Amino acid sequence: MEPSHALRYARQHRARFLTELKEFLKFPSVSSQAERAVDVRKCAEWLARHLKGIGFERVRVIPTRGNPIVYASWARSSSRPTLIIYGHYDVLPGEPLREWHTAPFVPTLKNDNLHARGAADDKGQLFSHIKAIESYLKTNRALPVNVKCIFEGEEEIGSPNLTPFVQRNRRVLGAGALAAVISDTRMLSAEQPAISYAQRGGLRAELEVFGAAQELHSGAFGGAVHNPVLALCDIVASLHDEDGRITIPGFYDDVRSWGEKEREYMARYGPSDEEILRAAKVDLGWGESGYSLYERTTIRPDVGVNGIVGGHTGHGVKGIIPTRALAKISFRLVPNQSPEKIAQLFRDHVAKITPPTVRSTVRTMSPIHPALIDRRHPAVQAARTAYKKAFGVPAVFVRSGGSIPVVHTFQNVLGIPAVLMGFGLPDDHIHGPNEKLHLPTFYKAIETSIWYLTLTSRMGTTVRSQRHKEWSA
């Protein structure tokens, strides 16, 4: 099947594609806020209707214990391989609202950028595949490969129901599957596409420290009763040593170290310290000595605090010793760390260093295994070529610091590689205020997807039966 008609169609209908994407972005489908559950469901239903409208054979909104999975398939070609296309229609909260220049759920065009929560992460990227598929179906009445779309609504809360879903449906999903395409990562720039071949894992923990059962007057008791905020700060401060290394005993035991060859490859193709600092808009880097910033965010683990709260946080003063203080802690893990083992090490460590004058609790959640993808796999190499067709330059291979829970699942349950065909840009402000999507890149993403559908259709059964093995360098 030739992509020329599909490509022409995609170019002709850009204005409509943009209008539809805006509709998609208007849903505040925030998975981490219980009060948004209805919006999440409405968004799923809108997405399902849209998929039916463009010509998918089978579309279902599949309930889970949490938010529904939108599933859509087109599988008329028994002689061709099957691509699984994964994306997520849930988003992070818009807060802090006062730091947005436009309302997060009122998609707003500014020059070449569409501003909205989820514009890049991940509605816009997901939508580029939908529009590629539409372009083929409307011009050729068929796709060059079989496609099964899995669009989940819980990625931002650690995909608790996605792995069970994939496991339950492993036979249907795995049949003839070549690879899982995931567009939820970044390129190096608008001119330089990139394919991620490594993802950090993760673990979230809520560390809470309790002092006296009731707020105490800080004059009457200050100096004689332990302040739980001070105790929490002590614990959090003690998580790093002066070299930026994490002090939890055993934390580095399973961290894989990489040889000179891999580190040279990373230095050559990955972002420089300067590029990372520019993307973050900060002047100075921070972290573990002996590693570049790119290495610190990819082959080295991290522990940070997403949020902290305790005592009187409103305006004005209140002379109290608070009763409790909470830190929301986030670990980013690397091969071969196990989130379950790290959870136990962290628990043990906190229990050990909590002074007897306060009490502490640790709740862990959202464990995500780190993942590596073999960049020599033909389905991965095809993505490289597809980028070259759309962007004029082949993609380079980079590691990602983030965590996409499902990568590990596809690899381990279905035995297929995740092809991390990202279209985000470093300055898209995903997870922050003023998230945006670069529209010229969005349009090229649609074309990249059209090319990828085309290129993978030529792959024979030998590739299909070649089970994915995690790459070992």
Place this chain on the structure above:
Amino acid sequence: MEPSHALRYARQHRARFLTELKEFLKFPSVSSQAERAVDVRKCAEWLARHLKGIGFERVRVIPTRGNPIVYASWARSSSRPTLIIYGHYDVLPGEPLREWHTAPFVPTLKNDNLHARGAADDKGQLFSHIKAIESYLKTNRALPVNVKCIFEGEEEIGSPNLTPFVQRNRRVLGAGALAAVISDTRMLSAEQPAISYAQRGGLRAELEVFGAAQELHSGAFGGAVHNPVLALCDIVASLHDEDGRITIPGFYDDVRSWGEKEREYMARYGPSDEEILRAAKVDLGWGESGYSLYERTTIRPDVGVNGIVGGHTGHGVKGIIPTRALAKISFRLVPNQSPEKIAQLFRDHVAKITPPTVRSTVRTMSPIHPALIDRRHPAVQAARTAYKKAFGVPAVFVRSGGSIPVVHTFQNVLGIPAVLMGFGLPDDHIHGPNEKLHLPTFYKAIETSIWYLTLTSRMGTTVRSQRHKEWSA
């Protein structure tokens, strides 16, 4: 003037006094919340009407740059000394509301206790003097001494406008003044009254740490960009060493050390470690080694955190590096520390230890000088006797850990001692949820005040002209 009629009147009208106090407590006169300014004003107006109603000659609601001062005077006896009676009608916020068993601004009777925000701190204590004065005026048509009441609405925010008021009116207020009576401290128990002869000073500081200008994805940047919550925790954690001593250079330079005699007096009359722990409802003490808990809260300074906040603090997870984090810090200072000097030392210290990877700011506010009162002063000794009349035992002299800004002002501007005639109990939960007033103590407080008005009326001009000198042991 004999107090017998007044005492009988006070006993007969307890039920009405209680009803009136409840009315007073219904006003959410929270000085630290701007949205409560109208309630603060209404409370002041209610108080003024009440003072007029019981027979004060002159009552005024005096505007300030902040909340009004309610002033009331009765000064018909030129041959008698004048007592200044100070109290505050502002209260702390009721939050956290979910920890209250009854609504903070719905005064609720439970056995012998009246539960409400401000019940003990300070509306209830202030009200005992009003009812003592009423009892005299209604039975004798006169008071045994001249009285000038100053009831302010900004004590809980550091009395920013009280000292200027006293300074502006030093001649009127100082004329014939014997002492300033302040009932805003605690007794040792319902059976053992106490007079505070020392108050810690204080200083509030807001320490804010800033990282990247926008929230960053903790996967993409975690490990390479400094997390401002981590940096804030480092700074806060570094404020104490392992012996519980404060590490700010120069912090202890002006701390007065006390000889064995004074420490023995404190050990004998002050609360034991066990009593302090019981009042706080905690099992273990904390703080600077080498000092009893009573000493740690009175003759030793303290630094704590009233509140901390940064990043995502709501439900669920949000994988971000926050842009900023804030700690609301509270210093309690002791003679001869100066809040202004401590502010400078803290600023310098934070500037010095803030790493170059983040930016920090320090705002200081509410400076309060520590105060010492000569317990041998006749007006102080008269309070001891007044307690004996009402409670059956004389008051003991104790130090307070808290800070009443105006004590220093009365001593330094008017040259009169503050007589800290407290009626609070250790378990009154002032500044915390479920604040309450012990009613049998409240009724004895009214009688103590009646006796104090009586006893001080006998003091001659020799006492009056004896200017207060800060006690040096």
